[in-house]
Amino acid sequence: MDDKRNFQSAKDCAMLIKYGLEDGNFRAIFTKRAYLSQATNEHPDGVYIESTIFSHLKDYEENGFEIIGGKSGTTDDAGLCWATLAEKNGKEYIILVMGVSFSDIDDLPDAHIRETLEYLDRM
Numbered sequence: 001m002d003d004k005r006n007f008q009s010a011k012d013c014a015m016l017i018k019y020g021l022e023d024g025n026f027r028a029i030f031t032k033r034a035y036l037s038q039a040t041n042e043h044p045d046g047v048y049i050e051s052t053i054f055s056h057l058k059d060y061e062e063n064g065f066e067i068i069g070g071k072s073g074t075t076d077d078a079g080l081c082w083a084t085l086a087e088k089n090g091k092e093y094i095i096l097v098m099g100v101s102f103s104d105i106d107d108l109p110d111a112h113i114r115e116t117l118e119y120l121d122r123m
Contacts (some may be wrong), residue, residue, distance in 0.1 A: 078099065084093075
């Protein structure tokens, strides 16, 4: 992933999300808050998976808008990246925050979350 020949701009990412959201299956996955898998031999009750986007938003208020989907990603070179889909005043917005630095993968900062929410507050 962290290869000099592998790069993506914020515009590239936004366009991929925009076109992906036109597909109902992609939209359903991108906006899913949580999912319980089917039972398996090793997991007879299934496996509960919660979106990291929504799990991180539990500690924050969304005033006049709602984050309705998203994808997070982190690598050493790319930093913290957050691509979210938000709804405000009846319109949908794709918001990207990329390259937030961090020093400890086990204690990540929340600058990418705060930046997204502050942007939506100002709109």
